[in-house]
Each structure stands twice: as C-alpha cells, then as structure tokens.
Ligand SMILES: [Fe+2]
C-alpha cells in the first residue's frame with residue numbers, strides 16, 4: 001500500500017481537486033488539517049491510496065487545475081457557470097423538496113429546530129437564486145467584456161455602475177450572508193449529526209446541504225479570490 005507522511009492540510013494545498021475530494025469524503029483539512037492524511041482516511045474507513053488516486057484522476061480529467069490566475073477571465077466565468085451555478089440550480093430545489101417533506105413528516109417531533117432550519121434554508125435558496133441571476137445578467141457579462149478588451153489590447157468599456165468594484169462589493173457581502181446561513185444550519189443540526197428520528201429523507205437533506213456548503217466553498221473562493229480581484233485589476237490597468 002502506498003503511504004505518505006503528509007497531513008490533510010499538505011494534501012489540500014496541492015490542488016483544488018484535492019480540496020474537493022477531501023471535502024467529499026468529510027476529511028477536515030481546515031481545523032483538522034494537522035492530522036496525518038493516512039490516519040484520517042483510515043479512521044473514515046477509506047484506503048489512503050484510493051483517495052490519492054481519486055485526487056489524481058480529478059486532476060487529469062477535470063479542468064479544475066487550470067491556472068485560473070492566468071487563464072482568460074472569460075474562461076473562468078464559463079467554468080463557474082457550468083460547474084457551480086449549474087450545481088446549485090440542480091441541488092437547491094431538490095433540497096427544498098426534501099426540506100418540505102421532512103417538515104411535513106417530522107415537524108411535530110422537533111418543531112423548533114426544523115422550522116428554523118426551513119426558514120434559514122428558504123432564505124438561502126431565494127437569496128442564492130437572485131445572487132446568481134445578478135452575476136449572470138449583470139456582473140459576469142461586463143467581466144467578459146473586460147476580458148475581451150484586454151485580449152484585443154483595447155481599453156475596458158465603461159460600466160453603468162461607476163466601477164466594477166461596486167457590484168463586486170455587493171456580491172461579496174451576499175457570499176458572506178450565504179456562508180452565515182450555512183453556518184447557522186450547521187449549528188442547528190449540531191454539525192449535521194443525524195437525529196434519532198432520521199429517515200432516508202433526513203439523511204439526504206443533511207447530505208445535500210453539506211454538499212452545497214462544500215461546493216459553495218470552492219465557488220466563492222474562485223469568485224472572491226481570483227475572478228473579482230482580476231476584474232478590478234483589469235479596470236485599473
Ligand atoms: Fe457565482
């Protein structure tokens with residue numbers, strides 16, 4: 001068996017595919033990052049070599065490891081839309097249906113927690129829907145124009161909102177709100193610990209929300225840390 005002396009944090013730092021693979025397996029590279037990769041895998045009943053292989057495959061087949069610091073911004077926008085926006089559009093309504101079902105079946109057993117969770121989730125769903133719409137209809141098309149102008153060696157076009165930094169500021173604060181909603185759900189569910197009454201729908205509900213949280217983590221990283229700063233830099237060029 002292939003073994004490594006690496007910690008979870010070491011492995012996470014190698015690539016974005018590593019981050020998403022670790023998240024998919026619930027391997028905490030953040031607060032639990034100092035743990036040995038091998039031991040953490042084994043504790044979850046996973047073979048470290050299998051997980052490593054998955055990371056390698058994601059690197060080979062995925063586009064994730066393109067260097068988004070240098071790739072054309074238009075390509076990064078396309079990647080965010082095709083990967084992360086599509087994922088949310090598929091998952092958010094599916095989770096909403098599960099939430100309704102869980103509320104109808106178990107609402108009376110755990111009314112305080114489930115009602116609050118339903119409200120927080122509903123707001124997250126509605127807010128993310130509107131948020132993606134703003135990015136898709138307003139902000140991203142301008143970023144795309146900036147990227148084309150740069151490629152053509154032309155000055156960036158004027159934007160109707162003064163500076164691109166203005167809508168970006170708004171998007172960043174909406175990202176924070178979404179993160180806050182997911183944090184609240186995490187704490188309401190005691191870190192997604194399944195309650196005694198959990199049926200397969202409760203399980204699917206919790207897993208769905210955890211998957212959204214993991215995906216959003218990467219999605220927001222690409223926007224806040226790469227896309228937005230690069231767009232602002234193009235404007236100042
Ligand atoms: Fe987005």
Ligand SMILES: [Fe+2]
Nearest residue numbers: 135171175223
């Ligand atoms: Fe966003």
